[in-house]
Amino acid sequence: MKVSIIGSGYVGSVSAACFAELGHEVICIDIDEEKVKQINAGIAPIWEEGLDELMQKHTQKMLIATSDYDYAVQNSDASFICVGTPSGEDGSIDLSIVKAASASLGRAIAKKDHYHVVVVKSTVVPETTEKVVLPLIEEYSGKKAGKDFGVAMNPEFLREGKAVYDFMHPDKIVVGAIDERSFFVVSELYRRLDCKVTHTNPRTAEMIKYVNNSFLATKISFANEVGNICKQLGIDTYEVMDAVGTDFRIERQFLNCGAGFGGSCFPKDVKALIGKAKDIGYEPQLLRSVVDVNDKQPLKMVELLQKKLGDLKNKRIAVLGLAFKNDTDDIRESRSIPVITELLRLGADIAAYDPMAEESMKKIFHDVTYCKSAAQALEEAEGCLIMTEWTEFRKLDKEFESMANRVVIDGRHLIDPKDISTDVDYEGLCW
Template sequence: MTDTTPIPTTPVPTEAVPSTSLPSVPVSFVPRRIAVFGAGYIGLVTGACFADLGHRVVVRDILPERIDLLRSGDVPFFEPGLGDLILRNKERLSFTLDVREAVRDAEVVYVCVDTPPTASGDADLSRVWAVVEALKDTAAHLVAVVVKSTVPVGTGDRVRAALDEAGLHHVGYVSNPEFTAEGSAVDDFLRPDRVVIGASDETTARWVEGLYAGVDGPVEIMDVASAEMVKLASNALLATKITFINEIATVCEATGADIEHVARAVGRDHRLGPHFLNAGLGYGGSCFPKDSRALRAMASNSGYPFQLLNAVIEVNELQPRRAIQRLKSELGGLRGRRVALLGLTFKPGTDDMREAPSAVIASRLLAEGAEVTCWDPMARPAPVEPWSSTTRHPDVPSALSRADAAVLVTEWPELVDVDWSAAARRMRTPLLLDGRNLLEPAAMLDAGFTYMSVGRATRHR
């Protein structure tokens, strides 16, 4: 991309947890010593938030540059409030590359490593197994190993067996999936909808529940397999809601209905709710695409073709491509056209580019022979295609200069305040495809634009 921008121990657990969840009980705060493996989005937020609750935390990662950055007081990615949280708790929060240093005094190890998809769609658990292997010679004094990474159902049984084979029968195992969203991760951790704790015995479950004393949210205690499934099922259902409203939007475009009116009225039904009913260019990020594919692969491996999830994934992959076809039809072709992408990250409030629709859109525009310019206030795309063949600008007006069309990809709030009348005069063809339905159609017409959106008829100037 061309860039023009300048801890005490507990007894051996004995009481089994039934398959139904246990009622939560009041717990008092006891400061513990926690080792967190993985300094990515989940691990760093987990470590910082536990330190803020009063625990002593060591975060371990395998990347020297990341640990050096954290030791210097910087955060390797953007997450609102996280930097302040780390700074405020620097006396209780440290960072290391050394496994033994991380585990030396720890009572509990949190596994927060990546589980990316393999070629088959299954989760790659190699990083999880690397942590388990590292604990074999260092974890004799541990109370529990807690996996927060998203893993297939059944992983807990395999980890439990590995711990037993290593002579760590006394170490409890817990599945404690995360439900934090990028852009609000700190608040999601400290004020969650729920904390899910899956364990094979009640003693370990209650011990881990005690770590969350001070967190403002209900605790659900259940068996390990159910906890593992909760995470996958939650993300699959949210992905399904997004895909469903995008399908309805397509029908709205064909029939003259307005998806904004439809979604608002549908969302007022208390059985359905308004959340995740915003039509757009499809979901992205590190969770929904990966977890949907992992659940589909897990179902297929069990002999069940998850047809609904197949459709969800297929529709979502087509959504940004539909936008290109609409743009191509409106312009009569894209070869030789200059198209500006406004927003690159998969959502506002983050610098995360993983599975962002912008990558598909940029790739397709370039393949059609278009020139692509970009603007985003936070994104840090790698210097690879398609970004190597695009031009990044420091502000919206310069990105729009002499453009034949613009695509609003990410609903950054700054875009609401753009002087769109002036922007229209800078463009060769004032055409905007609002992929997030962020702007008001009437206002864009008044500004001189032909305005396209998702689930509504195109409005010509």
């Protein structure tokens, strides 16, 4: 089939490359001409494991990019809206980019003689596809949904760092369509994947995405709440969760305690669901608690450090890990951000290191010394905070010898002090 993808960010670029890998002809649409040139040169606009290889493999064969909506729509059977939906200060999502894309699609569909399916892949709250996207396309195209064009919602369930793998090996594919024809077109795109396609309506598909992420976020905050209690009682919370996770009704994943969750999905999606609930007159107390626990959790790292070192003013503190998780350069809602903010407020001198996320964090914090290795960050440091679960941090040992004061606060359960040859004053966040 022929597919056009609007937006070449995280979801759009991965979807485009993977659809090409599945044998479809793909046209990426982006208003940023630099991104268009980049994609047409076979260069992925974001870092994601395996994405560069797919881009290089399929560019100019199965995959091209353009800023021309008319060309893309005329030469495709379906268009996927994969643009950003940033959060407002109140947690509600900003639909301005989705609306702009819908209007542009409508104008292009107005010039098309054949049936075209519009698929929303951006994460949007329930009712958005039917009450925002669909009416806009009808308005700007002058055509009727279900008759002249189709509409569907197809949420993504991709882990950053493993998005290409997750797209090609899904555990679920959800298509919320307004009619059978739209469902058939979208489901056919995934025919080569060994996964059942769930057929539902758009608002249910939108809700599945939010519930999926909100439940995983809830498991993390629950684990952190329990971990905080266990620490006060001298109980190994990881031993507790290992046992609890053997229950098939619960499972072990997402029960690791630590500094909390971040990224572009979990924080934004939980807050958006809270906002949607408030809009319909419901107060979601549990979801609010999930956010509250997550907001407070990273600051406990600084509290533990203060108990060990006292006043942090002018003391060199090594912060290891800036990305919100390992295997990505994404710092959105990284738990390192509130920690660094608090350390700076307390007057600490920060030496930070991350294998991939340095350049992104420099855009937020200028008064930080960015180092080229963990060893460099640890030199003469009086304390160390481990914030991201990078594999290389598990192997740290003699690097701690260069610290002026070997205080290590571990926020990700990466280090076992018994495995370190150097004496360190080790403290786990929840253990």
